[in-house]
Amino acid sequence: MPRKQSLIFLQTADALVGALCGPDLKSREALCLRRAPCPDSRPESLRAALDGVLEALTPARPGVTGAEPFSFPADVRLCLAADMALFRDWSFPFRSGAKARQALNLLLETEFPCDAAALGHRICLTGGADGGKGLQAVSVSLPAGLPEAWQAALAERGLYPRLITVDPFPLLLGLPRLKGVSLFLHLRPGYSVLAALDSKVVRRVRVLERPLPPQGGDCADPAALVRAAALALDGLPLTPERLLICGEACRGREAATLGDAFELPAQVLGRDTLLYGLSALPGESEADCLSVLCLAKMPLRDPRRRRLYPAFQQARSFSGVAGLSPTRCRKLIPAAACLLCLALAFLFSVWAEGHARHRQARELEAQTQAIYRKAVPDARGPASLMRMRSILQGRLADLRGEQRAQSDFPVLRLLRAMHTAAPPKLAVRVDRLSLDAKPCRISGSAVDYDAVNSLRDAFAGIPGVAAVNIVSAASRTGKNAAGAERGRSGGGTVHFELDLLREEARP
CATH class of the missing domain: 4.10.280 (MYOD Basic-Helix-Loop-Helix Domain, subunit B)
Known part of the structure; x- marks a missing residue:
């Protein structure tokens, strides 16, 4: 088995397409594509379709006995049919993805007034809106339990999908950046998918019922498709400039017929417009080859980037997120x-x-x-x-x-003397008082410098106090109180510090 291969499953209206191909488009000649009937989404139908596709993809080795069973690639990807999904488009006047998802949680409940457990929703932010000032989002709703049923059926066969998405997003992501508005039309057996793109930004996706072909024709009725497309695009302020067609019924003159019906220049994907730089091979008649190769080329979701397409694989599954098969897990155990x-x-x-x-x-x-x-x-x-x-x-x-000396210090006597010496009507507030054998310090505030000088003179007359020094005195404006020594009065509150030097503590 070549390296870097992918196992691709593509669900259609009544069948399951399986393929082995590489993500490098140059390996296209090694593409192995098989089909199995899948009429509905019941678990037994899914298992039977998977068994039929896997059996057809398993290479025959006649005459070889005792060989190991064929091992499928670890990169498993699944694209579900669009006729099972409900698409809605939303435009927001802001660019925040978190706000958009929060708003959509409420809008989806209003849009689908049914049991919340009946549908599973995914939101993809496709790009800017309103001239780059807003944000464009597309929501995809599937019946609850459908992706889980596919994942369980694959897990029973030792396959763990790294990607589960919905048609037509593999083709839309493979389109080149085209200027202007494009109308994308994917013709499939039983239904058609319509998408409107503004440059590369997906603005709307709708599923159209496939009308029966007119008598004597192979393609669907163009007039009926035009009417269905007009209803699907109602209310969208965009004027398409081209028609991009993909499907088995768009070879040759059928594409020109559809272009004339839509009154737009028609371009066939894979022939006139490349997908991931890929063009259809000469004589190729299998329409699902382009979808399979685009699904193999899709980038896996990065949590640091915006969700450009809906992904329904279970985030809690270790094998589903990391893309690790049991064989790779066993190899990683020693590491x-x-x-x-x-x-x-x-x-x-x-x-x-x-x-x-x-x-x-x-x-x-x-x-x-x-x-x-x-x-x-x-x-x-x-x-x-x-x-x-x-x-x-x-x-x-x-x-x-x-x-x-510390024990002989007369604390109470000095406090009583200070209380007696202080003038009773002196507007002074003491904030801190430190009394020990060293010089005693008094910190506080007064209404002016005269009050500080009066307090100093009162404490200087206490018995046992040798001197009282003004360490600092400053007003609230931060000006130094040099004038306090000379008895000048100032305005505002004055903060001061006094040192009382006792006679016993004098050096």
């Missing part, structure tokens, strides 16, 4: 085991380093406690680090005589 071993080794090294540092810290703590017991043998109680530090600082203060 995953190696990564797990490396992660465990890294975690063990981090734990070992932390454990070694913890043990070293405990040893240092034990040594510190031993030194503390020798330095303070009369200490009682647990020897925590904070307690050892406090006791040692107290003992050092005793040795320097600081503890005794």
Whole structure:
């Protein structure tokens, strides 16, 4: 089996088309395409159609015994028929995709007033609208359980689809960027798909009932198609400039007949207009070849990019999202085991380093406690680090005589004297008061500089106070209070700091 092959399933109105092809369009000559009847979407019909297609795609190996069974590619893609879907188009005056999806959740409930569990919706943001100021979106609704039924039937046969989408999006994404408005018409057995494109932006998608061909003709009734297309495009402010046709009934003069009926220049996809740079091969009569190859060429969805097409594969399925078959999963198990071993080794090294540092810290703590017991043998109680530090600082203060000076400091007497000395009607507010054996500091605010000077003079007369110094005094405007020493008065609130130097603390 060539490398990079894809297993493609294409559902039509009454059949299932299966193909083996590569994403590189140059491998087209190796395309293997088979059909099996699929009249409805019941689970037993899906299983029978899948078995018929897979059996037809399995290469025959006569006379070979004991060989391994044929392995299909891991890249499995499925395109559902458009006649099972309901398409709606939406235009928003903003460019935010998150806001558009939030609004569509409410709009879809209004558009389809049925049981919410009866339909499964997907939203794709096809491009800009309203001259680039807005956002264009297309919603696709399928019967609930239909994509899951296909995915379950494929999983029973060891196939896990990486992509499940709906016709005609594989063909629409393969179109080149054409200037102006184009009318896309995909003619299929039983129905037709109509799409309006503004440059490359999909503005509307509708499914048309395929009218019966006129007597003596192979193509559908052109006049009936024109009337159905006019009803589908009603209310869309666009004027088509060309007609893009795809289908088995558009070879030769039928395409020109449809172009004359729509009064537009007709271009046949694969002949006049390329799809992913692909043209139809000479003598090719299979119309589904273009759809199969375009489905193989479709880019898989990137969560960082906008949803350009509806995708119905289950996001919770590991094989569906990652595109991993059981064989590839078995091959990835050793690599995953190696990564797990490396992660465990890294975690063990981090734990070992932390454990070694913890043990070293405990040893240092034990040594510190031993030194503390020798330095303070009369200490009682647990020897925590904070307690050892406090006791040692107290003992050092005793040795320097600081503890005794601190204990002899007359705090209450100094507070009473300050309260008595302060003028009772002085407009001063004390915010912070620090009293210790060192110079005492008073911080607060006054109405003016004269009040600060009056407070300084009052505290200077306290017995035992050698001097009172104004450390700082400033108004709210930030101007320095140099004038406070000279008794000048200023306006506004004055913040000040005073130092009281006791006679015992004078150097």
